[in-house]
Amino acid sequence: MSFFSPFYDRIQELIGVKQNFEEDFSFLQPSGNDHLVQFSLRMIPSEYLELSQYDQQHFFLLDLLEETGVEYQLDANGEFAIFTEKNKKGIKTIQSVMDLRNESIAVIYYFGVAKPCLQLNSSLMQSTKLTACYLNPSGLMAVSESLSGIRSFQYYFEQSSLIFKEPIVMKGSLKGAIVQDAYQNYCKQFSSWFNIIQLSGHTTDGSQGVMTIDANGKLQIDICRLSSFLIIVEKVFSVLNDKYRFILDKHINNWIGDQHKKSVTVCSCPVQVQLPYAIEFLENLSKTLTVGKKPLNLMGLYERISPKLWKIFITELNTANQIDLEISSQQILIFIHCKWSLPMLDKIENFLRNNIAASFESLSLN
Amino acid sequence: MFDYSCSETLLINWILGQINTHPDAIFPHRKGWKGHLTLFYPTTDGNAYFLMSITNKKETIYFLPVDVSIQETHLKQFQLEKILKFIKQKNQVITSHSQVILITCEQEKKKIEELLIKNRIQAELLVLYSDKIKFQQGCFNNEVLNYRLSKLTVDPDLIAQTIPDNFQKARNNKTNILFYQNLFHVLNKYWIQNQNNILLETVISQSILYWKQYKKKQQKEIVERVQNALLQDLSSELSGIIRMISHKKKSESHPVFVIQFILDAKDKKNITTWVKKQNRALGLIRHKSLQITPDIYSIISNQETDNL
Numbered sequence: 059m060s061f062f063s064p065f066y067d068r069i070q071e072l073i074g075v076k077q078n079f080e081e082d083f084s085f086l087q088p089s090g091n092d093h094l095v096q097f098s099l100r101m102i103p104s105e106y107l108e109l110s111q112y113d114q115q116h117f118f119l120l121d122l123l124e125e126t127g128v129e130y131q132l133d134a135n136g137e138f139a140i141f142t143e144k145n146k147k148g149i150k151t152i153q154s155v156m157d158l159r160n161e162s163i164a165v166i167y168y169f170g171v172a173k174p175c176l177q178l179n180s181s182l183m184q185s186t187k188l189t190a191c192y193l194n195p196s197g198l199m200a201v202s203e204s205l206s207g208i209r210s211f212q213y214y215f216e217q218s219s220l221i222f223k224e225p226i227v228m229k230g231s232l233k234g235a236i237v238q239d240a241y242q243n244y245c246k247q248f249s250s251w252f253n254i255i256q257l258s259g260h261t262t263d264g265s266q267g268v269m270t271i272d273a274n275g276k277l278q279i280d281i282c283r284l285s286s287f288l289i290i291v292e293k294v295f296s297v298l299n300d301k302y303r304f305i306l307d308k309h310i311n312n313w314i315g316d317q318h319k320k321s322v323t324v325c326s327c328p329v330q331v332q333l334p335y336a337i338e339f340l341e342n343l344s345k346t347l348t349v350g351k352k353p354l355n356l357m358g359l360y361e362r363i364s365p366k367l368w369k370i371f372i373t374e375l376n377t378a379n380q381i382d383l384e385i386s387s388q389q390i391l392i393f394i395h396c397k398w399s400l401p402m403l404d405k406i407e408n409f410l411r412n413n414i415a416a417s418f419e420s421l422s423l424n
Numbered sequence: 425m426f427d428y429s430c431s432e433t434l435l436i437n438w439i440l441g442q443i444n445t446h447p448d449a450i451f452p453h454r455k456g457w458k459g460h461l462t463l464f465y466p467t468t469d470g471n472a473y474f475l476m477s478i479t480n481k482k483e484t485i486y487f488l489p490v491d492v493s494i495q496e497t498h499l500k501q502f503q504l505e506k507i508l509k510f511i512k513q514k515n516q517v518i519t520s521h522s523q524v525i526l527i528t529c530e531q532e533k534k535k536i537e538e539l540l541i542k543n544r545i546q547a548e549l550l551v552l553y554s555d556k557i558k559f560q561q562g563c564f565n566n567e568v569l570n571y572r573l574s575k576l577t578v579d580p581d582l583i584a585q586t587i588p589d590n591f592q593k594a595r596n597n598k599t600n601i602l603f604y605q606n607l608f609h610v611l612n613k614y615w616i617q618n619q620n621n622i623l624l625e626t627v628i629s630q631s632i633l634y635w636k637q638y639k640k641k642q643q644k645e646i647v648e649r650v651q652n653a654l655l656q657d658l659s660s661e662l663s664g665i666i667r668m669i670s671h672k673k674k675s676e677s678h679p680v681f682v683i684q685f686i687l688d689a690k691d692k693k694n695i696t697t698w699v700k701k702q703n704r705a706l707g708l709i710r711h712k713s714l715q716i717t718p719d720i721y722s723i724i725s726n727q728e729t730d731n732l
Contacts, residue, residue: 308453320462320514320636321460321462321514322460322461322633322634323458323459324440327443348699349699350692357698359608363585364581365581371605371608373609373616374616380609384584384585391584
């Protein structure tokens with residue numbers, strides 16, 4: 059039994075789909091039966107950690123309600139939370155199941171008309187309690203292997219003239235018959251700048267639905283069997299879970315202060331990011347990361363600590379999470395001090411891949 | 425050419441940089457190496473030194489960074505037996521094989537060597553140069569580590585600042601700047617969280633990783649230094665942003681300083697103001713090093729007189 063079998067059952071139970079419909083493809087028709095799944099990092103405040111698992115989830119949902127006005131009802135076992143929205147006529151427009159079994163990643167499934175589903179998802183992602191997971195190009199690539207082929211893709215890379223003397227821009231989208239060849243060529247020729255942010259393709263079950271996967275952890279499809287859809291959801295979950303687990307194990311700078319032994323222990327190291335093209339204006343990059351303006355919303359301080367190295371302390375304006383960076387022209391070290399800074403790491407990785415060009419040293423992050 | 429010079433913290437940071445997941449690290453995680461940082465008090469006079477123990481449960485290497493300011497009485501205590509005794513007192517694990525290695529920089533190596541010879545101390549001495557790191561005396565007992573060391577390339581300008589400087593020994597403004605940068609970073613968190621009335625000592629303790637290892641007297645001295653800096657040197661830059669008020673729990677108790685934020689973090693304009701003010705405050709500390717102190721001024725004046 060896969061990790062997502064209970065999730066599948068819970069969705070079936072909520073929507074009330076019978077197995078027969080699911081098997082003969084009539085389960086999903088193009089109008090109003092769209093699937094959407096959002097992967098997001100959920101941050102349980104440290105003061106809730108002493109509570110029972112059920113209470114933690116319950117308080118998390120109450121916080122979410124307070125911030126967004128969306129009320130998810132927690133199941134008795136505390137594993138899933140349910141939300142249903144009805145229109146004035148009493149017809150269900152959105153049905154949603156939130157999988158809360160993983161301590162870091164919440165998988166939110168929406169079923170209904172695409173537009174309201176996307177609107178609801180967007181308002182949930184505004185909350186400080188949920189942050190969309192970042193799927194980097196290699197993550198997207200790994201997921202695309204579960205599709206029958208790539209049908210279209212979008213790419214985005216834009217350097218700033220404040221940071222590079224000769225900035226490079228490579229952004230656009232492609233669809234149609236040339237996609238497969240173009241994709242292979244771009245990967246070879248422009249490996250450092252070819253930054254995919256969205257791709258789509260058909261599922262392998264023959265349903266002719268087009269699945270779209272976004273870098274911000276969002277999966278959408280119109281016609282598909284739920285079971286086929288969840289196979290891809292499971293693949294994405296595994297990519298993200300491996301990535302976050304690796305960071306938590308190896309890169310959280312958990313200096314353990316031992317009062318008894320009177321020492322602090324280091325058992326981690328910063329995330330090391332290699333830059334294929336040297337940054338020409340390091341101070342301007344430091345400014346960009348600390349100025350407190352949109353879209354990054356990061357404030358902080360920077361200081362030149364050696365002729366080649368800048369130290370940057372940054373704080374996220376919405377969540378007050380913190381991270382430190384050390385920037386030299388061809389390398390960036392990212393110091394993460396607690397698991398609550400994972401969304402910030404995603405934000406920084408996203409920024410570096412979109413605007414600088416960076417290769418993360420560990421395989422899990424590549 | 426100038427001999428390469430650096431602080432003891434940078435030496436410790438270099439060691440810390442070798443305990444990681446990187447394939448060419450000297451002490452890779454995959455081989456079970458872990459590091460413990462503690463403050464070593466060789467005598468009872470309150471002077472503390474960084475002691476970095478790196479262990480893989482079978483063997484332990486104790487690194488002690490040294491510079492010429494070290495007192496000979498302290499240096500004499502930097503011996504395996506004394507360190508093991510200290511480690512035992514701290515209830516830390518002692519492995520069957522252990523080794524003490526002194527580490528210094530190129531500029532200080534001659535003087536340290538002389539001190540070791542003078543005091544007849546047999547010790548391994550590792551030296552950080554601008555482009556390499558090598559043993560001036562001795563070697564690792566473990567041949568694998570010698571091999572990994574020989575393969576290393578070094579650029580001291582890129583050594584990660586994993587731990588902050590030893591603020592107790594802050595001798596230069598870089599230490600000060602990094603400390604205050606860290607202090608403002610801690611304040612930023614409280615500010616964004618809309619918390620007010622924060623004890624100055626709490627903020628300082630969060631800015632120094634090994635704060636709890638300082639003795640009470642040293643902690644008090646540091647709090648007083650920071651308190652004076654915030655109330656006097658940086659007061660003009662931070663006025664209108666934060667205020668410090670003295671608070672007594674009881675009339676007879678010692679006053680403690682509490683930091684209050686004046687600006688509201690929810691107003692986006694205030695973020696720019698706060699960041700600018702912090703940068704100006706750091707700039708003030710930075711430029712202090714450029715000012716000529718009376719002592720240096722008198723030396724320059726004398727030299728000029730001599731030249732005349």
